[in-house]
Amino acid sequence: MQDEVDAVQRILSALADVGLDSITFVAEMSSTGRSVLHLLTFGPAVEAGIGPYPGSLILVEGAVPEPWRRRPHPVPRAAPAASVDAALLERTLRERIPDATGATEAEIAAAEAWLGVALPDELKALYRVTRGRWQDWGDDYAAAERVAQAVGCELFPLDELYVASALSRPCPWRFAATEAVVSPPDAAVQGLVGSPGWIVFGDNGGGDRIAVDLTPGPRGHVGQIIMLDHEQNIGASLLADSLTNLVVHQRGDRQSSYRVDQPTAVARVNIQSMTSIQAAAHPGLEVLSIGVWDGEPLSLAPVTGLPRLRTLTAYPGTLADPLEIAKLSGLEYLELGPEEWRVLLDAGAVPRTLSAAGIEVHGNRHPLPIVALANELLALWDRPPISQTILEGHVEV
Incomplete structure (x- = not known):
């Protein structure tokens, strides 16, 4: 080849x-x-799609979905867990890895300066014992493994700590817009995309990040240890109430922050999930996704006027009247089939509240009409269009 x-x-x-x-x-x-x-250059206003079809159209430059804008709620009564014992943590680590090279106070202070956040005492104690640099181990895999076993995770070097803000967890609009931040009153971990108080210091060996949480949920502790699942776009799981418990007592039972007894902010109506829009409608609804449907087309009347509805995705042919979308006053993301978009464009009824939009293509549709439709939508916001270069020739057959 x-x-x-x-x-x-x-x-x-x-x-x-x-x-x-x-x-x-x-x-x-x-x-x-x-x-x-036909050579198509999507440009800065279009995300990558599937095959030749454009992905989400970014109608407002720099816009990100609502969950990616969400900041942690203050929890003024949150305090460190009773298990926190930085001195015990440091002694235990020195016993387990006596030959490790620790960080200096100057190195710790430098890390705090570029992170923009003070490290908790437990994390300082850990790095005073070992700064986690590969060069300190002299390419000795066994030494690196001993550190991982002593700490309970693959430790990042001190100079590779980072804050897991929402920007550190990028996600295409079509997926990110269908997420929602939900933190029940008894949650230990806030269901955020990211937080200025999530300091990532390690990995579980499978791509999931381990972090200290300085912005816990209502039932959490400042300095608790959480895990960010690399297969999830949002939220984190509680591993231990302190770094001391995780390392010294090896108490790292993962507890999900997901709750099923709360009214869901995300509703999926299709042949296998919810079977009506009425069942999905409630004041806290943020995302309505209408999927494959074999019944009569659906009316959006039950969700008209809902105060928090910001995302609507509808599989082609599932809406009884696409013009009902004009009554949804708070949409920031809308994903429809080409025919539904055509109805809105011809009626001048495309919601001007949108920050991004998607065109759902079903079947083997010719890509160029979809590109033309995308450019019509981009033009409404004066965004850079998808450019097209045409090369013609003759191929001997």
Whole structure:
């Protein structure tokens, strides 16, 4: 396959020369050999989609979905757990890894300065014993493994600590807009995307991040240890009420913050989940996703006027009257089929509250009309369009 590899490499090199790492194309070839190649450059206002179809359209520059804007709620009564004992933690680690190289006070202070947050005493105690740098182990895998076993996770070097803010957990609009921040009154961990108080210091070896939580939920403790699942876009699980418990007493039972007895902020209406929009409607509803449906098209009347509804996604052909969308005054993300978008565009009824939009394509649709539709939507917000370069030629058949 070397010829094919070489051909692809020439294309990649040409893209790199103009500052692109990818390009979308549509090829049309007739039996006579006439060929037309449409090169599509999505530009800064369009996320990557599936195949030749555009992803979400960013209608407002720099906009992010509501969960990514959410800050932690203050919990003034939150305090460290009774199990916190930085001195015991440090003694235990020195016994387990006596030859480790610890961080200096100056190095710890430097880490606090660029993080912009004071490290809790337990985390300082840990790094006074070992700063977690690979070069300190001299490429000795066994030494690195001893540190991991002593701490209970794969420890990040002190100079690689980071704050797990929402920006550290990027997600395409079409998925992020269907998430919701939910923190029940008895939650130990706030159901956030990220927090300025989540200091990531390790990994469980499978890509899940381990962090100290300085912004706990109503029933949590300042300095508790949480895990951010790499397969989840939002939320975190409680591992231990303190670093001391996690390391010294090896108490790291994962507790999910998910609750099923609360009215859900996200409702999915389809043939296997909720079977009516009426059942989904309540004042706290933020996201309504209408999926595959084999009944009569659905009316949006039950959710008209809901104060927090911000996202609507509807599978093509599931809405009785797309113009009912105009009555949903708080939408920031809307995803519809091409025909439904056509109805809104022709009526001048595209909601101007939108920050982003998506076109749901069902089946093997020709990509170019979808691109044209996307450009119509982008033009309403004066956003950069998807550009198209057309190359014509003849291929011998």
